[in-house]
Amino acid sequence: MQKFDxxxxxxxxxxxxxxxxxxxxxxxxxxxDLKEKNTSSRVAAGxxxxxxxxxxxxxxxxxxxxxxxxxxxxxxxxxxxxxxxYKHHVSxxxxxxxxxxxxxxxxxxxxxxxxxxxxxxxxxDLVVSDFGYIDILDSGWVDIPLFxxxxxxxxxxxxxxxxxxxxxxxxxxxxxxxxxEDFLFNHVVFCQGTAIDQNKYTSNIxxxxxxxxxxxxxxQEHLSQMxxxxxxxxxxxxxxxxxxxxxxxWDNLDNIPSESAKLEIIQKLCxxxxxxxxxxxxVAGVRPSSLDRRPILGRLDFHPKAFVLNGFGSKGVSHAPxxxxxxxxxxxxxxxxxxxxxxxxFK
Ligand SMILES: Cc1cc2nc3c(=O)[nH]c(=O)nc-3n(C[C@H](O)[C@H](O)[C@H](O)COP(=O)(O)OP(=O)(O)OC[C@H]3O[C@@H](n4cnc5c(N)ncnc54)[C@H](O)[C@@H]3O)c2cc1C
Numbered sequence: 641m642q643k644f645d646x647x648x649x650x651x652x653x654x655x656x657x658x659x660x661x662x663x664x665x666x667x668x669x670x671x672x673d674l675k676e677k678n679t680s681s682r683v684a685a686g687x688x689x690x691x692x693x694x695x696x697x698x699x700x701x702x703x704x705x706x707x708x709x710x711x712x713x714x715x716x717x718x719x720x721x722x723x724x725x726y727k728h729h730v731s732x733x734x735x736x737x738x739x740x741x742x743x744x745x746x747x748x749x750x751x752x753x754x755x756x757x758x759x760x761x762x763x764x765d766l767v768v769s770d771f772g773y774i775d776i777l778d779s780g781w782v783d784i785p786l787f788x789x790x791x792x793x794x795x796x797x798x799x800x801x802x803x804x805x806x807x808x809x810x811x812x813x814x815x816x817x818x819x820x821e822d823f824l825f826n827h828v829v830f831c832q833g834t835a836i837d838q839n840k841y842t843s844n845i846x847x848x849x850x851x852x853x854x855x856x857x858x859x860q861e862h863l864s865q866m867x868x869x870x871x872x873x874x875x876x877x878x879x880x881x882x883x884x885x886x887x888x889x890w891d892n893l894d895n896i897p898s899e900s901a902k903l904e905i906i907q908k909l910c911x912x913x914x915x916x917x918x919x920x921x922x923v924a925g926v927r928p929s930s931l932d933r934r935p936i937l938g939r940l941d942f943h944p945k946a947f948v949l950n951g952f953g954s955k956g957v958s959h960a961p962x963x964x965x966x967x968x969x970x971x972x973x974x975x976x977x978x979x980x981x982x983x984x985x986f987k
Contacts, residue, residue, distance in 0.1 A: 643824045644668045644798075649806045649839075650831035652681035653784065653956040654949045656791050657964035658829055659799070660716065665972045668798045670823060674805040678895035680833050681956060683925030685854055685875055685883050686782040687867060688957040690755050693732035693774060694870075696742060698751050700934065705958045706755075706778040712961040713782055722790040730779040731763060733870040733912055734771040743774055754778075766861050766915040767868050781867065781875060782957050806832075808839045813943055827971060829947045830940075833928040834893075836950055841942055845986050847951065849893050849926045853901040854885035856921035861913075871908035881920075884909050888954075897922040929953035935963045938970065938983040947971065948983050 646662050648655050651673035662669045676682075688709055690702040699705075713725035734740050740758075747756045757775040795801045811828070812819035818828050834849045836842045858880055868874045875883040887901045902922055928950055930936055936951035949967050952959045969975035979985075 641819070641822055641824050644670050644800075645826050646670070647672065647818060647820055647823070647825040647828045648831060649673075649828070650833060650835075651675070651788065651792060651801070652679055652831065652833050653788075653960040654833070654952060654964065655829075655831035656788055657960040658831055658949055658967060659795070660791070661964045661968035663799070665968055667972065670800045670802060670825070671792070671795065672802045672804060672806050675803050678923065678925050680925050680927055680952075681788060682785050683852075683854065683895075683923050684784055684956060685873065685885055686784045686957055687730065687779070687873060687875060688781065688955075689730045689776055689779040689869075690958075691730075691732070691752075691774075691776050691779075693730075693776065696746060698755065699955070699958075701962075702755070705962050709778065709958055709961065710780060713787070716787070716791070720787075720790040720794055722786060724783040724787040724790065725780065726782075727780045728865050728867055728876070730776040730867045730869050730873065731759075731773045732776060733763070733767070733769045733773050733868060734758075735870065736771060740771045747774070763866070763868055764861065764863065766913065767863070767874075768912040768914060769868075773868070775866075779867070783877075784957070806839075808841060811841075813946075817945070818943075827945045827947065828943075829949060829967070831949045833950065834926050836928065836948075841940060841946060842948055842950075845936060845948065845950070845983060846931060848890065848929050848931045850929045850953070851889045851891075851893050851924060851926050852886040852954070853897055853905065853922065853924040854883050855902065855905055855919050857882050857884055857917040858920050859915050859917035861915035868912070870912055872905055874909065874913060882917075886954075893926050895924050895926065897924045927952075927954050927956075932980075932985075935959050935981045936983050936986070937963055937967050937981055938977040940983065941987070951981075 645667035646669040690706040930951035940946040
C-alpha cells in the first residue's frame with residue numbers, strides 16, 4: 641500500500657493552494673478531483689479587490705490578505721512558468737458629487753489610505769465617469785483555470801493528481817490514519833466547495849451558496865491595465881475581449897445561465913459603458929459562501945487528523961493563499977485557527 645502524508649479532496653482554489661502549502665512543508669499529497677467545467681473556481685472572473693467600494697468599506701481582514709497577494713501568486717507563476725496573475729487595478733466609477741466628496745475625505749483615513757487613490761479624470765470617452773473614479777490599490781485578477789491547470793499538469797512523483805470522484809463511503813477511518821483505495825494517508829483535507837453537503841463528514845457545515853453569472857463580450861474599445869466597476873465589472877482578458885459580471889441569486893442553485901441574469905448584467909453595464917459590444921459567451925456557477933461570510937477551516941470533530949477548507953464565497957482568490965497557510969500551520973506548526981473562521985463555530 642502506498643503511503644502519503646495527505647489526501648486533499650477537491651482541486652479548486654482551496655485544494656490547489658492547500659497542495660502547494662504541503663509542498664512548502666515538504667509533505668506529500670494526493671489531490672483528487674473529478675474535473676468539471678462549471679465549478680466555482682473555473683467560472684469565476686478571478687478579481688481580487690480589498691474594497692467594497694459602493695458600501696465604502698474595507699473587506700474582511702484586508703490588511704492581512706491583500707498586501708502580499710500578488711507576490712503569493714507570482715511565486716507560483718515563477719514555479720509553474722506560466723503568467724496568470726495581473727496587477728490591473730479595479731477602478732470604481734464615482735457616481736455623483738456626494739460620493740466624490742465622501743471619497744475625498746475617506747481616502748486620507750487610516751482605513752482607506754493604503755488602498756485608495758481618488759482620480760479626478762474620466763476613464764475614457766466611452767466609459768461615463770464624469771465624477772472620476774477611485775483607483776483601488778492591491779487589486780487585480782487571476783486567470784484561475786490557467787493557474788489550476790498549470791498546477792495540476794506539473795504535479796509529479798511522489799505527489800499525485802487523480803482525476804476521479806471521491807466517495808465518502810470508501811474512506812476507511814482508522815485510529816491513526818485513513819485508507820482510500822490502495823493508499824494510506826496521515827491526514828485528509830476536504831476542499832469540496834458547494835459539494836460540502838454531499839460528504840457525510842462535512843454535511844453538518846451549513847453554507848449559503850450564491851449563484852452568479854458572467855458574460856464574455858467583444859468590443860472595439862481598448863481598455864487594458866484597469867478593471868472599471870460600478871454595479872458590474874468590465875474585466876479586459878485579452879485584446880477587445882472582456883468579462884462582465886456578476887450578479888447574486890440564492891435560488892435555482894444550478895450551473896445554467898439564465899436570461900434574467902444576462903439582462904441584469906447588460907443593464908448595469910450599459911449605464912456607464914457606451915461602446916457597442918457583442919456577447920460571445922455566458923456562464924453560471926455557484927459560490928461556496930458561508931452564512932456569516934467568513935471562510936471555514938480547521939479540524940473536524942470526527943477525527944483529529946481530518947480537516948476542512950471552504951466558505952470562500954466571492955473571495956476565493958484572496959482567501960485561498962492566506963487561509964491555506966493558516967491550515968497547513970495548524971497541521972504542521974503550532975498555529976491556531978482564528979476564532980471567527982474556525983469550523984468549530986458550526987458545533
Ligand atoms: C460567477 C462567479 C464569479 C466569481 N468571481 C470571483 C472573483 O472575481 N474573485 C474571486 O476571488 N472569487 C470569485 N468567485 C468565487 C470563487 O470562485 C470561489 O470563492 C472559489 O473558487 C471557491 O474555491 P473552492 O476550491 O473552495 O471551491 P470550488 O472551486 O467549487 O472547488 C471545489 C472542487 O471540489 C471538487 N469536488 C467536490 N466534490 C467532489 C467529489 N466528491 N469528488 C471529486 N471532486 C469533488 C469539485 O470538482 C471542485 O473542483 C466567483 C464565483 C462565481 C460563481
